[in-house]
Amino acid sequence: MDIKKLLAKKILLGLFGLIILGELIWAGMAFLKTNNEPPQASEVSSPTITKVELTSDKSEVAAGEQFTVSINILSTYETDGVDLIISFDPKLLSVEDAKAPVVLGTLYNDFPVNKIEAGKITVSGIADESGVLANGLFGSIVFKSKSPGTTAVSLEFQKGNTTDTNVIEKGTGKDILEDVKNVNITILP
Amino acid sequence: MDQIFKKNILILIGIAILIVAIPVSITVVQQSQDLRSKAADETVLTCKGVKPWTEIDNELRVAGYDGAFDHSSTELAAFNRTACPAGGSSGTTSSSTCTPNAFDANKCARCASDGSFWGTNGSDFGPTTGSTQWCSCAQKYASDYSTSGTYATCRGGTGNTGTPPVGGTGNADDNATCAFRFLEPTSRKGAPYLISGNDYILEVTSKNNGQSSWKADTYKLAFERNKDEWGGSDQVVDRDVAPGAEKIFDIRVKAPTTTNNEHRRAEFYIRMQGNGVGFGAACEPQALDITPKPIPPTATACYVISEDSTEVDNVKDCTSPLAKLYPQHPANINFTFKNNTAGEKTIYVKFFDAEGNPSNSGVPFTKKVFLSPNPDIDGGGVDCSYLTSGVGTEIRIRGTNFGAVRGDGKVRVGNQDAQISSWTTTAITARVDQRLEGTSSIRVIADDGRFADSSCTIGTTTFSMLVKNLCLEAGKFSASDVDIKVFGTGVDPLVRELTKVDKDGKPQGFAPKLEKNKNYQVIVKAPGTLAKRVPFNTALSTTQLSPIVLIPRDIYPRSGGDGKVNNFDTSELKRQWRLATDSESSGDLNQDGRVNSVDYSCIIQPGVLNKEDDIFIAPIVTNPAPIGVGSTQPSGVGSTGP
Numbered sequence: 001m002d003i004k005k006l007l008a009k010k011i012l013l014g015l016f017g018l019i020i021l022g023e024l025i026w027a028g029m030a031f032l033k034t035n036n037e038p039p040q041a042s043e044v045s046s047p048t049i050t051k052v053e054l055t056s057d058k059s060e061v062a063a064g065e066q067f068t069v070s071i072n073i074l075s076t077y078e079t080d081g082v083d084l085i086i087s088f089d090p091k092l093l094s095v096e097d098a099k100a101p102v103v104l105g106t107l108y109n110d111f112p113v114n115k116i117e118a119g120k121i122t123v124s125g126i127a128d129e130s131g132v133l134a135n136g137l138f139g140s141i142v143f144k145s146k147s148p149g150t151t152a153v154s155l156e157f158q159k160g161n162t163t164d165t166n167v168i169e170k171g172t173g174k175d176i177l178e179d180v181k182n183v184n185i186t187i188l189p
Numbered sequence: 190m191d192q193i194f195k196k197n198i199l200i201l202i203g204i205a206i207l208i209v210a211i212p213v214s215i216t217v218v219q220q221s222q223d224l225r226s227k228a229a230d231e232t233v234l235t236c237k238g239v240k241p242w243t244e245i246d247n248e249l250r251v252a253g254y255d256g257a258f259d260h261s262s263t264e265l266a267a268f269n270r271t272a273c274p275a276g277g278s279s280g281t282t283s284s285s286t287c288t289p290n291a292f293d294a295n296k297c298a299r300c301a302s303d304g305s306f307w308g309t310n311g312s313d314f315g316p317t318t319g320s321t322q323w324c325s326c327a328q329k330y331a332s333d334y335s336t337s338g339t340y341a342t343c344r345g346g347t348g349n350t351g352t353p354p355v356g357g358t359g360n361a362d363d364n365a366t367c368a369f370r371f372l373e374p375t376s377r378k379g380a381p382y383l384i385s386g387n388d389y390i391l392e393v394t395s396k397n398n399g400q401s402s403w404k405a406d407t408y409k410l411a412f413e414r415n416k417d418e419w420g421g422s423d424q425v426v427d428r429d430v431a432p433g434a435e436k437i438f439d440i441r442v443k444a445p446t447t448t449n450n451e452h453r454r455a456e457f458y459i460r461m462q463g464n465g466v467g468f469g470a471a472c473e474p475q476a477l478d479i480t481p482k483p484i485p486p487t488a489t490a491c492y493v494i495s496e497d498s499t500e501v502d503n504v505k506d507c508t509s510p511l512a513k514l515y516p517q518h519p520a521n522i523n524f525t526f527k528n529n530t531a532g533e534k535t536i537y538v539k540f541f542d543a544e545g546n547p548s549n550s551g552v553p554f555t556k557k558v559f560l561s562p563n564p565d566i567d568g569g570g571v572d573c574s575y576l577t578s579g580v581g582t583e584i585r586i587r588g589t590n591f592g593a594v595r596g597d598g599k600v601r602v603g604n605q606d607a608q609i610s611s612w613t614t615t616a617i618t619a620r621v622d623q624r625l626e627g628t629s630s631i632r633v634i635a636d637d638g639r640f641a642d643s644s645c646t647i648g649t650t651t652f653s654m655l656v657k658n659l660c661l662e663a664g665k666f667s668a669s670d671v672d673i674k675v676f677g678t679g680v681d682p683l684v685r686e687l688t689k690v691d692k693d694g695k696p697q698g699f700a701p702k703l704e705k706n707k708n709y710q711v712i713v714k715a716p717g718t719l720a721k722r723v724p725f726n727t728a729l730s731t732t733q734l735s736p737i738v739l740i741p742r743d744i745y746p747r748s749g750g751d752g753k754v755n756n757f758d759t760s761e762l763k764r765q766w767r768l769a770t771d772s773e774s775s776g777d778l779n780q781d782g783r784v785n786s787v788d789y790s791c792i793i794q795p796g797v798l799n800k801e802d803d804i805f806i807a808p809i810v811t812n813p814a815p816i817g818v819g820s821t822q823p824s825g826v827g828s829t830g831p
Contacts, residue, residue, distance in 0.1 A: 080786060080789060080790035082786060083786045083787075084768075085768055085769055112762075112763040112766040112789075113767075113768060117767075117768065117770065118769045118770055122768040124768065124785060124789075126763075126786055126789050128793075129793055129795070129798065162783070162787045163781050163783045166785060166786055166787055168787055168789075168790040170790070171794060172790075172794075173660065173791045175787060
C-alpha cells in the first residue's frame with residue numbers, strides 16, 4: 001500500500017470525524033438550551049387542555065392494605081382556585097384521615113375546605129390575587145381497602161358545570177377544566 | 190213869432206215835465222234802494238221774537254221754502270207759518286188754536302168748529318171715502334187697514350200692508366229727483382257712517398222736475414220699502430212746490446239693528462207720490478253699511494293718530510279723511526313710525542265720539558317713545574343645551590339692543606314662552622322645561638314689542654347599553670329593579686329609571702335621548718351588586734356603550750354588607766364554602782347553589798377587592814362662565830313707558 005495514499009485517507013477520515021464531532025457538540029448545546037429555559041409565553045401557541053388526574057401507587061391491593069391516590073393538575077393557566085369532589089365506594093374503601101382526607105401539596109396555600117361531605121371528599125385550594133399556575137401535585141389521599149372487589153376513585157365532573165370539580169382561571173372566573181382521569185382499584189382477597 | 194212862442198211853450202212844458210219827472214224817478218230809485226238795503230244782519234220781529242234775516246233765511250231753506258228770499262213781508266209770513274203753525278197738540282183745547290173745521294192731512298185730524306182744538310191724530314181720514322187722502326190716513330191709522338173690506342179700494346187689489354195706497358191718479362207729467370244724506374240728530378252734522386240702533390235724520394231733497402206743482406196735502410215723500418225697519422214715516426208736502434223747486438224733508442229714522450255684531454247693508458226705497466202714485470227717481474242706498482253698535486264705551490267712534498301734532502289738531506271730527514274708525518273697545522292700534530331711526534318719538538292721539546266731540550277737551554294724548562335700534566341676534570347667536578341637572582333646556586342668546594330692562598320683554602321658544610333667568614341688552618338666558626330636539630325657533634321680543642328671530646339646534650343621540658354581572662355567565666343575568674342614572678355635569682341625574690334587565694343584560698324600555706357631543710356618566714346598580722359608574726361621550730347619533738360589568742356587592746357583615754368588598758368578604762365566603770350540597774348563601778355569587786372557587790374567583794378579581802359603590806364625579810368644567818351672569822334684573826320688573 002502506498003504510504004501517501006494511506007496518509008491521505010487518514011487525513012480525510014480525521015476531517016470527517018471532526019465535522020461529526022462539531023455537529024454533535026452543536027446538537028447537544030441546542031438540546032440543553034431547549035430543556036433548561038422555560039417556554040416563553042409567546043411560544044405557547046395553543047395551550048394544552050386543563051385536566052385533573054387521579055393516579056394510584058397501586059392498581060391492585062390486598063384487603064386491608066393502604067394505597068395512595070395522587071391528585072395532579074395539568075394546566076398552563078394561572079388559576080384562582082380548584083374545587084375537587086372525589087367519590088369512592090365507602091363499602092370497599094375508607095379514607096385514613098376522615099377529618100382531613102387530602103394530604104395537601106404545596107401548589108396552593110389556602111384550602112377553604114378539606115373534608116368528607118355527603119360521602120364525598122371535597123377539597124378546594126385557592127390562590128391569592130396573584131394566582132397559581134395549576135400544574136403539579138395538588139395533594140394525595142391515603143385509602144385503605146376494606147373488602148375484595150373492584151372499585152374506582154373518581155372525580156365528579158361535567159364540563160362547564162360549576163357545581164362539581166372546577167379549575168378556575170385567574171381573572172375571568174371561568175371553569176377551565178376540560179377533562180378528568182379517574183383511577184380503578186382492584187382489591188384482592 | 191207864433192212859431193217862436195210855440196217853440197218856447199214846448200220848451201217850457203218840456204222843462205216842467207222834466208222838473209216833475211226827475212223827483213219821481215229819484216223816488217223810485219230810492220224805494221228800490223230801500224228794499225235792497227235791508228242787509229242780511231238786519232232783524233225783524235217774528236212770531237218767535239226778534240230774529241236776524243239770516244236765521245230766517247236758513248230756517249226757511251231747511252223747511253223747503255220755495256219763494257224768494259227777499260226779506261219781504263211774504264218771506265216773513267212764510268217764516269211765521271213755518272215756525273208757529275196753528276198751535277196746540279191735537280186733542281187738546283186752547284182758545285183759537287186752529288182754523289175752525291180745518292183738516293190736517295198729516296195728522297188726519299180736523300180742527301174743532303170753534304177753532305179751539307185739534308181732533309186726535311187719525312180721528313178724521315178726510316172728506317172722501319176711497320180718495321187718496323182718505324186712503325193715506327186709513328193706511329196710517331186704521332189698525333185693520335190690510336184686512337178690512339172698508340179699505341179694499343185703497344189697497345187696490347194688492348192688499349199688502351205697507352204697500353202705498355193706490356186709487357188716486359197722479360199727473361202724467363210728474364217727475365222728481367231724489368238725494369239724501371244722514372245727519373246726526375243733534376248737531377245736524379253729516380254722519381260718516383251709520384251705527385246700528387242710533388237715531389239719525391234722513392234728509393231727503395226732492396226736486397220737482399215735472400211740469401206741475403206739487404200741491405200741498407196731495408203729494409208726499411213716501412217710504413215704499415223697509416219703512417218699519419227704519420222707523421220712518423211718510424212726509425206730506427206742506428206747501429206747493431213749483432216745478433224746478435226743491436223740497437227738503439227731514440225724516441227721523443233709527444238705523445236698523447244688525448245681528449251677530451256684523452255689518453249689514455242699508456236698504457230702503459223712498460220716492461215722491463202724487464195722489465198715492467209713486468213717481469220720479471227714488472232714494473235708495475247703493476253701498477251704505479250699517480256698523481254694529483260698538484261694545485261700550487260707545488262714545489268712541491273714531492280717532493286720529495300721528496307723529497305730527499298739527500295734523501292731529503286739524504282733525505275736528507270723524508268726517509276727516511285722517512280719522513280712523515275706532516274698531517272695538519279695547520283696541521290695539523298698530524302705529525308705524527315714519528322712520529325707524531333711533532331717538533325719542535312722540536305720538537299724538539285724539540279720539541272722537543259719534544257726535545264729533547273730541548276726547549280730553551280736544552287736547553291730544555301724547556306718548557313719548559324712545560326708539561332704539563331693532564334687537565338683533567345675528568351678531569351673537571343662540572346656544573341651546575340641556576340643563577345639567579333635571580329636565581329642561583337652557584337657551585343662551587347673545588345679540589344687541591334687547592333692552593337694558595326686560596319690562597314686557599320675553600323669549601319665545603317655538604310656541605311657548607321661556608322662563609327668563611337673566612336679561613341684559615346683549616345677553617339673555619332663558620329656559621324651558623322640556624328637552625328640545627332638533628331645530629327650535631327662538632324669538633326675542635323686546636319691551637316695546639320689536640323682536641328678533643333666530644333658532645337653535647340640539648342634536649340628539651339615542652343611548653343604549655348592556656349590563657352584565659361579573660359573577661354570572663352571559664345569558665344568565667336577569668334582574669328587576671336595576672337602577673340606571675344618567676348624569677350630565679350636575680349632581681342630579683338627567684335620566685333615572687328603575688327598570689328590568691333581561692337575561693342578555695338589556696335594560697327593558699330604556700333608550701333615553703341625550704344631547705350629542707356631550708360628556709355624560711351612567712351609574713348602574715342591580716340588586717346584589719355594587720354601583721358601577723361609566724363615563725361616556727355622545728359623539729354619534731346612536732351611543733352604544735360596551736357592556737357594563739357589575740361586580741357583586743360585599744357579603745360581610747351578613748346583615749347586609751358594609752359597602753366594600755375586602756378580606757372580610759373573602760373570609761365570609763370561605764366560611765360559607767360548600768362544594769357538594771346546595772346552599773342559599775350570600776356567598777353563592779354565581780347563583781349555582783354552591784359556594785366554591787368560582788365565587789371566590791369572582792370576588793378576588795382585579796378591581797373588585799376593596800371596591801365600593803361608584804358615585805357621581807363632577808367633571809372639571811373648563812367652559813367660561815354662563816353669559817348673562819351678573820344681571821340682577823328680575824323678570825317682569827321695569828317701566829314700560831317713557
